[in-house]
Amino acid sequence: MLDSARSPAESSGFSRKIAATIIIVYTVVTLIPITWIILTGFKSVDGAITYPPEVFFKPSLEGYVNLFTTRSRQSQEYLDSLPPPDTWYEELVRSREMVIAGPSKFFGRYTNSLIIGFGATFLSVFLGALAAYAFSRFKIPLKDDLMFFILSTRMFPPIAVAVPIFIMYRKIGLGDTHLGMIILYTVVNLSLAVWLLKGFMDEIPREYEEAAMIDGYTRMGAFFKIVLPQATTGIAATAIFCMIFAWNEYAFAVLLTQFNAQTAPPFIPTILGEGGIDWPAIAAGTTLFLIPVMIFTVVLRKHLLRGITFGAVRK
Amino acid sequence: MSKKLINKARGLSDKAIAWIFITPTVLLLLAINIYPLFYAISMSFTNFYANKIGKEIKWVGLKNYIKVLGKESVWERMQITANFMFWTLLIQALIGLGLALLLNKKFKGNELLTTLIVLPMMLSPAVVGTFWTYLYNPQVGVFSYIMNFFYNFGPIDMIGSSVLAPWSIVIVDTWMWTPFTMLICLAGLRSIPDYLYEAAEVDRASRWQQFIYITLPSVLPFLLLALLFRGIENFKMFDMVVELTSGGPGSATELASIQLKREAFEKWKTGYSSAYAVILFVTIFGFGNVYVKVMNKIKDR
Numbered sequence: 327m328l329d330s331a332r333s334p335a336e337s338s339g340f341s342r343k344i345a346a347t348i349i350i351v352y353t354v355v356t357l358i359p360i361t362w363i364i365l366t367g368f369k370s371v372d373g374a375i376t377y378p379p380e381v382f383f384k385p386s387l388e389g390y391v392n393l394f395t396t397r398s399r400q401s402q403e404y405l406d407s408l409p410p411p412d413t414w415y416e417e418l419v420r421s422r423e424m425v426i427a428g429p430s431k432f433f434g435r436y437t438n439s440l441i442i443g444f445g446a447t448f449l450s451v452f453l454g455a456l457a458a459y460a461f462s463r464f465k466i467p468l469k470d471d472l473m474f475f476i477l478s479t480r481m482f483p484p485i486a487v488a489v490p491i492f493i494m495y496r497k498i499g500l501g502d503t504h505l506g507m508i509i510l511y512t513v514v515n516l517s518l519a520v521w522l523l524k525g526f527m528d529e530i531p532r533e534y535e536e537a538a539m540i541d542g543y544t545r546m547g548a549f550f551k552i553v554l555p556q557a558t559t560g561i562a563a564t565a566i567f568c569m570i571f572a573w574n575e576y577a578f579a580v581l582l583t584q585f586n587a588q589t590a591p592p593f594i595p596t597i598l599g600e601g602g603i604d605w606p607a608i609a610a611g612t613t614l615f616l617i618p619v620m621i622f623t624v625v626l627r628k629h630l631l632r633g634i635t636f637g638a639v640r641k
Numbered sequence: 642m643s644k645k646l647i648n649k650a651r652g653l654s655d656k657a658i659a660w661i662f663i664t665p666t667v668l669l670l671l672a673i674n675i676y677p678l679f680y681a682i683s684m685s686f687t688n689f690y691a692n693k694i695g696k697e698i699k700w701v702g703l704k705n706y707i708k709v710l711g712k713e714s715v716w717e718r719m720q721i722t723a724n725f726m727f728w729t730l731l732i733q734a735l736i737g738l739g740l741a742l743l744l745n746k747k748f749k750g751n752e753l754l755t756t757l758i759v760l761p762m763m764l765s766p767a768v769v770g771t772f773w774t775y776l777y778n779p780q781v782g783v784f785s786y787i788m789n790f791f792y793n794f795g796p797i798d799m800i801g802s803s804v805l806a807p808w809s810i811v812i813v814d815t816w817m818w819t820p821f822t823m824l825i826c827l828a829g830l831r832s833i834p835d836y837l838y839e840a841a842e843v844d845r846a847s848r849w850q851q852f853i854y855i856t857l858p859s860v861l862p863f864l865l866l867a868l869l870f871r872g873i874e875n876f877k878m879f880d881m882v883v884e885l886t887s888g889g890p891g892s893a894t895e896l897a898s899i900q901l902k903r904e905a906f907e908k909w910k911t912g913y914s915s916a917y918a919v920i921l922f923v924t925i926f927g928f929g930n931v932y933v934k935v936m937n938k939i940k941d942r
Contacts, residue, residue, distance in 0.1 A: 345746040358787075456665070476667075479670055481929065485877075486921060487674065488906075489914065490677035490684070545655060576767035576883075595771040619763050624756055627759070630759060631828050639866065
């Protein structure tokens, strides 16, 4: 009798096949929107608004060219009077009866996203690692309350604190600056960083540091030379989660930045072309913006669960 | 004994290190999180307008709160938010659990498929909202095309129709966040020890009985946890919906936090909107606490 015992994990070949089929169908359906966006980035402006939508088409880099440039429409006589185009993208733009007027803001916004993302990630992981170590190793009065306090800051609706932060930032000159956004995202990420890193540090045996301290390290030295290197995986995973948050954040970015420190998420929706929305350019911008996150997701897959639940669920 | 001696002898004491390590985090949270919150609370009792700097600020007591709670439009937006939460949570719980049960049957390519399914959840909600406006476009969008492929509905205007628009945001949220419920349920399923099923098999429990008496009760706490996280997030929902429908048509998809943003950053009624924000915050905190208590009771059972 016992040998017929099976947990669902080792069910019969047939039911496994059905399960696999359903999952594959779901995966295909769920990937349609993402695939469609990547495809649209390689369509021409006219090709993006055909009906029925085309799956097979002649690829064009018009979207990417439009994303990185601003253009102005010119008369055919003017275009004919110009010397022949030097580059392939100038040629492409001229074939649409336009000339390149200059670079667009996209590169700057993307760079802002990188600066603010990396800055905030570094700060929140560094401060988070210090706090997590203290919470993991030392007796701290009201430890549980402090930990919960740190977590609860994540529950504030961003709009609720946006007005006071807006006023505060305007007063101390942090409004629409990279530093202001770095500090803000650091704070929002701190709860995640502390909770995740505490979990990872709890798993490092205390004996390691104690041995090091007997060998003559100070507590501080043991932390930097022994504990941090041991926690590398956890730190990397935490860093990627913080980065993804800062990278994707929209509410604060749209309310607190405008010209100087605006990041890509509030910018991408505002890309407009001649006489309407330039879908290939938006799709191209979206693709460039999503690629890093997709790569990170694949890298992170082992830690995903921990990251999205603040360490509440561990695999 | 010897440990203590070593610490005294070299470097800072443990206690000093503990405080040095924790203080920056706590100070930053106090400055950028708690102070603004109290600032908002104190402004909620005044008639402050952030765009009228010189104007005298008057203490108005509970007037803003009474105004917010007495406004029909606020209750409408609350209902829209509740409706959005109900459908997204229900659908995501069902599909998420279903997918987790299927993925738990270990087949080839399992891990790769899980990673692919999870992708939408990691993307920027605002950017997702933007590109779904293209997918939803009734004339050239791929959504309308696929629906018409199966049945000739004619052009489907998901965003422009006040009947369909609430569903348009439910669909996108479900597309994005079902993997979240799925992942957590999957962790729950994988935590069930095999011997439970073996014992049930010995007792000649049917497959169905095993599912009802072993699988479901073990997964339930995980599912509830997933719904808590999703509930908090969707109560605060702003970015994806702003870019997708910007609350329209009319106010069909104007969630509470979108209305709050309009009051605060377009009409600049700072005092009034602070009261609104505090009410939202208390609501989410209250519901969250009750929910966690119920959840813990279920877990203990």
